[in-house]
Amino acid sequence: MRFVIIGSGAAGVRAAETLRQIFPSGEARRSGNSFEDSGVQVDGRPEDGQVTVTLVSAEDFPPYSRCLLPAYLAGRCREEDLTIRPRDFFRKLGINLLLGREALAVDPGKKVVKLADGEELPYDRLLIATGAASRFPPIPGIDRPQVFGLRHLADARAIEQACVQMCTRPGAHAGAHAGAQPDSDSRLVAQTRSVVVIGGGFVGVEAAYALIRRWGAQLEVTVVEKEAQILPAQFDAYAAGMLQREMEKEGIRFILGRQVGEIVGQERPDHEAGREVGDRCRVVLTGSGTAGDSGEESLPADLIIVAAGITPNTAWAASAGPAVRRGILIDDYLETSVPGIYAAGDVAEFRTLSPERAGALPTWTPIWPNASAQGRIAAYNMASRRRACRGLIGLQNAVEFREVPAIAMGLVEPPVPAKGESGESAYMVLVKAEPEQRRYKKLVLYKNALVGMVLVGDISQAGVYGALLRKKTDVSRFADTIMNDNFNCGHLRSL
Amino acid sequence: MKPARELKAGCLLGMRRVMIDAGKCNGCMTCVLACAGAHAANDKSIIGGMMEKTPPRIQVLPVKGRAVPLLCLHCEEPACVDACMTGAMRKDPKSGLVSNEGGEQACVGCWMCIMACPYGAVRQHPDKKVALKCDGCPDREVPACAAACPMDALIWGEVDDFAAGRAMKTALALLEGA
Ligand SMILES: Cc1cc2nc3c(=O)[nH]c(=O)nc-3n(C[C@H](O)[C@H](O)[C@H](O)COP(=O)(O)OP(=O)(O)OC[C@H]3O[C@@H](n4cnc5c(N)ncnc54)[C@H](O)[C@@H]3O)c2cc1C
Numbered sequence: 001m002r003f004v005i006i007g008s009g010a011a012g013v014r015a016a017e018t019l020r021q022i023f024p025s026g027e028a029r030r031s032g033n034s035f036e037d038s039g040v041q042v043d044g045r046p047e048d049g050q051v052t053v054t055l056v057s058a059e060d061f062p063p064y065s066r067c068l069l070p071a072y073l074a075g076r077c078r079e080e081d082l083t084i085r086p087r088d089f090f091r092k093l094g095i096n097l098l099l100g101r102e103a104l105a106v107d108p109g110k111k112v113v114k115l116a117d118g119e120e121l122p123y124d125r126l127l128i129a130t131g132a133a134s135r136f137p138p139i140p141g142i143d144r145p146q147v148f149g150l151r152h153l154a155d156a157r158a159i160e161q162a163c164v165q166m167c168t169r170p171g172a173h174a175g176a177h178a179g180a181q182p183d184s185d186s187r188l189v190a191q192t193r194s195v196v197v198i199g200g201g202f203v204g205v206e207a208a209y210a211l212i213r214r215w216g217a218q219l220e221v222t223v224v225e226k227e228a229q230i231l232p233a234q235f236d237a238y239a240a241g242m243l244q245r246e247m248e249k250e251g252i253r254f255i256l257g258r259q260v261g262e263i264v265g266q267e268r269p270d271h272e273a274g275r276e277v278g279d280r281c282r283v284v285l286t287g288s289g290t291a292g293d294s295g296e297e298s299l300p301a302d303l304i305i306v307a308a309g310i311t312p313n314t315a316w317a318a319s320a321g322p323a324v325r326r327g328i329l330i331d332d333y334l335e336t337s338v339p340g341i342y343a344a345g346d347v348a349e350f351r352t353l354s355p356e357r358a359g360a361l362p363t364w365t366p367i368w369p370n371a372s373a374q375g376r377i378a379a380y381n382m383a384s385r386r387r388a389c390r391g392l393i394g395l396q397n398a399v400e401f402r403e404v405p406a407i408a409m410g411l412v413e414p415p416v417p418a419k420g421e422s423g424e425s426a427y428m429v430l431v432k433a434e435p436e437q438r439r440y441k442k443l444v445l446y447k448n449a450l451v452g453m454v455l456v457g458d459i460s461q462a463g464v465y466g467a468l469l470r471k472k473t474d475v476s477r478f479a480d481t482i483m484n485d486n487f488n489c490g491h492l493r494s495l
Numbered sequence: 496m497k498p499a500r501e502l503k504a505g506c507l508l509g510m511r512r513v514m515i516d517a518g519k520c521n522g523c524m525t526c527v528l529a530c531a532g533a534h535a536a537n538d539k540s541i542i543g544g545m546m547e548k549t550p551p552r553i554q555v556l557p558v559k560g561r562a563v564p565l566l567c568l569h570c571e572e573p574a575c576v577d578a579c580m581t582g583a584m585r586k587d588p589k590s591g592l593v594s595n596e597g598g599e600q601a602c603v604g605c606w607m608c609i610m611a612c613p614y615g616a617v618r619q620h621p622d623k624k625v626a627l628k629c630d631g632c633p634d635r636e637v638p639a640c641a642a643a644c645p646m647d648a649l650i651w652g653e654v655d656d657f658a659a660g661r662a663m664k665t666a667l668a669l670l671e672g673a
Contacts, residue, residue, distance in 0.1 A: 014577070021588070067580040071603060084582035086599040369578035369611055376577065398606040405619070407610050459609055460618055463574075467613030481559070489614045490517070490556040490563035 007129035008057035011345025011375035018379035023051040025094030060100035074210035106320035125382040132310035132346040141263030167218040196301040200225025204307030261286035332388040334378040344378040345371035407462040411452035520648035522562030529643035567629035575608035592631035
């Protein structure tokens with residue numbers, strides 16, 4: 001049995017290692033890292049050597065966590081700290097790791113994956129785990145050299161290099177804000193370097209926070225978000241406001257309720273000659289903004305980071321003919337419409353909402369924990385151990401800015417009743433705000449079941465609330481304790 | 496077709512774990528002190544834990560005036576491992592213990608495991624930006640908490656008996672697989 005996995009992110013790696021737990025090989029088999037040795041019967045396991053697991057990545061770097069790229073940009077971890085498995089992990093487990101190899105097409109008739117270098121990889125079961133790419137909105141000027149996405153290590157390296165150049169060459173502003181230490185390399189003050197981040201979602205905000213922490217002395221960082229709040233997909237307005245204020249204390253500027261309409265070039269002043277990043281440009285804003293908006297029509301930008309969402313990497317697999325909506329459509333067993341071809345992670349989208357996912361939960365759930373879980377469960381199904389994938393929550397995330405942790409999950413704002421709709425809403429919202437303590441807690445209930453939550457400050461019980469949410473438990477029986485500070489899983493005993 | 500249970504990575508069956516019989520807990524906190532002591536850097540005693548201010552990994556939760564001990568159950572399919580974005584959180588294939596310490600990959604305190612654990616058994620380290628959880632005392636014959644418990648509320652035994660006897664059964668059943 002030949003298992004081929006394209007894409008070595010969270011989904012691909014988890015799938016490969018799970019396949020090797022089911023079908024151990026080589027060293028791992030001898031050292032006992034297998035189901036067999038933990039007392040689990042695995043029937044019909046092919047003999048050693050009959051199973052191959054091949055993991056292919058277009059990126060020329062061992063499997064790593066893109067969630068850590070902001071930490072890398074902030075200078076808090078090095079490249080080698082980004083890897084998600086020990087150095088010899090893949091070799092020991094008997095996983096054939098092919099790096100720097102891009103898949104171009106699939107021939108489901110011949111059952112081969114065609115690689116860019118012309119090689120054809122035969123497979124019996126194929127997993128598409130190619131993740132997603134930064135989405136560049138169709139804005140005039142978006143193709144200028146100062147514009148970067150943030151998805152791959154290569155992006156982070158390029159952004160870092162651009163920042164280093166901006167901050168260390170003559171003319172870089174030493175001390176954009178009070179008390180800042182001038183960089184040892186920077187010389188006379190001429191002009192502040194400006195970074196504009198397009199998109200105030202998770203990636204944009206993390207990127208801004210990373211740059212300001214590392215280069216806050218030399219860089220001005222502005223985030224432009226089209227909604228009236230940051231983190232609009234995850235947090236409610238109140239929590240987003242709390243987190244925004246923390247980041248403003250670091251020096252990040254936010255422009256909300258406005259969009260970037262165009263990126264235009266700006267002539268380079270003479271004294272700036274020698275620049276390698278390209279010319280400075282201006283970001284032209286549209287829309288009127290939220291209350292207190294400065295009303296400026298454009299912003300200078302030496303570097304622009306686009307964090308306006310992602311597009312699943314489905315195109316290369318189109319030749320296999322799987323049904324695609326936003327992502328490649330999968331059933332509850334993670335199989336695509338083409339038998340023997342599976343998909344998991346950011347590239348995949350569930351065909352339908354199973355009852356467990358119905359309600360506020362979307363079919364596309366592009367976050368790390370879901371990609372891992374899908375990769376793992378896809379592996380079971382590829383190994384003919386049929387197993388449904390249910391109960392993943394699409395919208396959930398954990399963040400921390402200035403030591404204020406926050407976690408949001410599910411539906412954090414009940415839908416506004418439709419016009420003409422009357423009667424009592426089936427939604428109930430419980431809120432406890434302690435802004436001085438930088439604490440906030442909000443639970444959203446729908447017919448006695450928890451459907452959303454926001455925790456800021458104290459996140460200790462996030463997982464317990466999350467479990468109630470996934471299970472759609474009737475929480476009315478502990479209505480008296482659920483908002484208490486010390487609510488915990490022990491309270492569920494009284495059920 | 497094999498039933499799903501047999502597929503689970505690092506099956507618990509036959510493995511020894513600390514089981515919780517919450518009804519017997521009187522909230523004396525000896526387990527908490529013993530856990531802190533066992534994880535002290537130098538003097539691995541209750542006094543050592545107190546002197547070094549080692550944070551405990553077991554919790555005794557207040558539940559309507561009663562005490563309920565809680566520690567990591569080292570799940571068969573740990574949600575924290577799926578959620579971990581650095582690869583620090585791993586389930587050891589041999590011992591079945593789940594830990595974010597001692598591997599090549601470091602925990603960075605992203606709190607994804609806290610978000611994922613249905614029991615609330617992972618916490619923020621009080622002093623460092625890392626997640627803190629029960630490591631199962633891999634170097635001890637009997638985990639420190641169970642060895643210290645004077646009430647038999649924490650019992651070291653095989654998972655089979657554990658499943659039958661645990662008093663937190665309803666809660667666990669509710670949350671399992673969530
Ligand atoms: C900056 C940033 C921060 C994030 N932070 C968080 C966070 O805190 N929490 C969270 O839950 N999620 C976070 N995410 C999202 C998370 O990283 C993704 O959900 C996760 O990586 C998805 O995993 P995946 O395996 O589906 O795809 P990916 O991680 O995208 O991996 C896909 C791999 O496939 C490769 N590939 C693509 N096409 C081909 C091809 N044709 N041939 C060969 N290889 C190919 C790609 O190069 C890539 O290596 C963050 C993302 C970014 C960019």
